[in-house]
Amino acid sequence: MTVQQALEWAFRTECAQLELPEPPDPERGQGFGFGLEYVLMQRAALGCQIDGGRYKMGDYTHEDAEVIAATVAGMPDDLGGKRTAIRVAELARAGLTPDWMPGAVPRCVPVDMKRNRYGDRAVTEVVGTERVLSRGKWRTVEVRACPVTYSPHPEQIEAARRAYGEWWKALEWIQQGLQVGEMLREIVVAEEMPRATPWVPTPEQDSR
Template sequence: MTLQRTISRAGSRSVKRALSVQAALEWAFRIEQAQLELPLPPDVTEEGFGFGLEYVLLQRAVLGCKIDGGQHKIGGYTHEDAEVIAATVAGIPGSLGGKRMAIRVAELARAGLTPDWMPGAVPRCVPTLVKQNQHGSHAGTIVVGSERIRVRGANARAMWKTIDILACPVTFSPHPQQIEAARRGYDDWCCALGWVRDGLIAGGMLRELEVTTAMPKIRPWA
């Protein structure tokens, strides 16, 4: 972890903690227990609304002082930088997933997790029916039709016999579309984190943290 020293207006020396955007999110939501529920402006309905950096800046300017976030954290104070991070996450635009993505980003950060992109997953052809007997397990079959064949009987006379046509139904597990969806979800999460990172850096609202440009690995499966 790198540290950057800054000089305050009063001339005292302070230290900013440098964190990647993922580490900053985990600090805000997991350690500080910041929440996404923020008050709405009186002239804006809840539906389709996200808190952008402009709104947070305006509210901070109106207050003229640091934000008291203690209302969200039971039994303690929620750091103002954590509240700014939460407000930024709440402003993720609709083009990047909007509120649904904001909730996903917050939940993953609170759990200290990265989206499961199914590392090492390879589609394999497997039977959908598996049967057990004294010799172990084997693929099951189903009747898909019938056919009349001519066979020679015990007295050497030809005769017709109807037999079942059997097939073993199979599927791919994990399914290629399942892997694709998991990795598309990881990509979407990375894009959302990139937007949050850029917003926090450009906004300059964090007082004790510095968000670096570091990001989770892009397309780690490539």
């Protein structure tokens, strides 16, 4: 399995639970998260499946799925720690890849629209007045403009792709941990990974 497939199998098919570290102790200066090495060492020392005190009403969760969940729970702080672990598990449970907004291009659009019997029209606002000569008389007329914005906003696209990048780095860390840890008994995690920057055209796409 690829690491993404392994995560989806563990959380979506096997319904593994994410057992997160205890809250930090300010007096001891402990932070969220702990190393994967610690997770694997503790499981190896126990020599048995960890259930975290929960009861599954007779349902069995594959031991490899428990190892995968424990690995995710050990997400280091420099990759987002607890927050990233929860995000990875939620996406895997839903069978989803983060939305990096494929094909999104900022477009200049009116801030607001209104509809009348003639169709949709952009909402305008008064930005000033001008004196004009009309039919021999000076008249004061409103100068109106249409407020515009960019949709989707470039910052929105950038944020979505930054979040995808964080997810990808987390998957890379999980993949390496599962391969090096050698705690999986039946599942083999392949080298294949999702594309790191799918919004960047490949050489094959550029040549089309």
